[in-house]
Amino acid sequence: MSTRFLAVISSLLIGLIFIVPGTLLYGQDEHPETEDAHHVTVEAHQDETGHSEAAEEEFDATEYILEHISDSHDWHILTKKDGHHVSVPLPVILYSKHSGLHVFMSSKIAHGHSHDGFQMGHGTIEVINKKGETVEKSLNGKIIEVDEHGALVEAGLPLDFSITKNVFMMMLSVIILLWVFLSLARAYKKMGISEPKGLAGFIEPVIIFIEEDVAIPNIGEEKYMRFMPYLLTVFFFILLNNLMGLIPFFPFGANVTGNIAVTMVLAVITFLITQFSSNKGHWQHVFNTPGVPVWLAPIMIPVELIGLITKPFALMIRLFANITAGHIIVLSLISMIFIFKSIFIAAPSMLMVLFMDMIELLVAFLQAYIFTLLSALFIGMAMPEHHHD
């Protein structure tokens, strides 16, 4: 137990070594980027909305932070002094009910350009939702399709399957995970039962930790083996994306595990596994909770059914909120420099960022662990050993 704990701590420390230089470079990198990026954004706004020049001087921390924690179609690296952007274009894949499937690079629609009628949206539109109410919908960061007159096409927004920043980093994380664990599996086959060396020695304690302290106590000795692949995959997937999200350079730093769609997918998969592996005891617990009088059933059954949904919902929100909040805090601390425009703020701000990054490092492990632990717990709860007496 203690050796496993030590291994986790040491992996934290090794992670720190990677993160510290990265943190120091936040400032260097982001300084020109943020101001000039802002500059350009404001200019782009001017074209469409005619904002005044005065707005250019203000540093909008909210916009800066939201830009960094949300997804984007290209990967902005930096902006040069002359206002020229350096960004990695990513493939845009759109399906429009109006004009079918479109695939092109994001550079085609950068800087307000239009390609085949597609362009980046700005501002808001009013749409009528299913209930017949009129709601405002933001178009920022979304690709819109316009006709020859510049008006939105009737079919609405195209379905966006683009390889965005998040998708790209997730793809990278999947490639890294496949590479690491497939080579690890090969190494294990080769070395037989000799002691783990190198990468295996580093990862094996984590695997054993998941097995002995997460899976077995929650699911039970007989059944846990079926769920180990899911638990391990979800743990390392979340962990790697959390860690990669903390590294502030291309191709890292995207907010994958702080994206509600990603956490939703993971939570839904946990939910599906939980329901499909559930046994009679689980449903008996839902519809006829032992020890509860029958006349309470009209209250208990809805409560239990809501309980089924709230578990994965909490999983989804917890991971999303923790990771996004971490990014927001770090970005806020960096924003302080540009809000105060003072070098004297820079040093304490960097120290705070360093401190936050260390906490985020802990959170990266913690949230991966919690998601895995709760998944195991829910799976275990859905297959009680015997009926309650």
Added chain:
Amino acid sequence: MDLVTPGIGMIFWSTLFFLVLLFILGKFAWPAILLAVKARNESIRHALEAADRAKEEMAQLQADNEKILAEARAERDMLMKEAKEMKDMLIADAKDKAMEEANKLVKSARESIQREKAGALNDMKEQMANLSVDIAEKILRMKLEESKAQKELVHKLINEADLN
């Protein structure tokens, strides 16, 4: 709020990527790794058990050795004691026998001496008788001539008898 609205593209790609990852790792990586870890743990457990067993056997063996050694020592002591007893017995036996033999010898010697003595006495008695008869004969003969001569004869005869 875009931030909390899941986008269709992200849902699609993360589902696809995650399921592909789960499938490939679940098929090719996790079973191999988990089995290897389990096999190693088993082998370590077996090795530890074997070591424990060996230790126990060793202790058992040592105890056995001690016991055997103690038995051997006891047996040796007993043998020594027996040998000593035997020796003592033999010595005592030999002494008794020697004594008996000696006594027997002494007794037979004594008997033979007795016998010799008795024979010599008988001999002497016979000779004395003969001598007495001779003396008496000669005295009787000389008495007739003179008394002086008789005395001389007696003396002479006695002297003669002493010589015998």
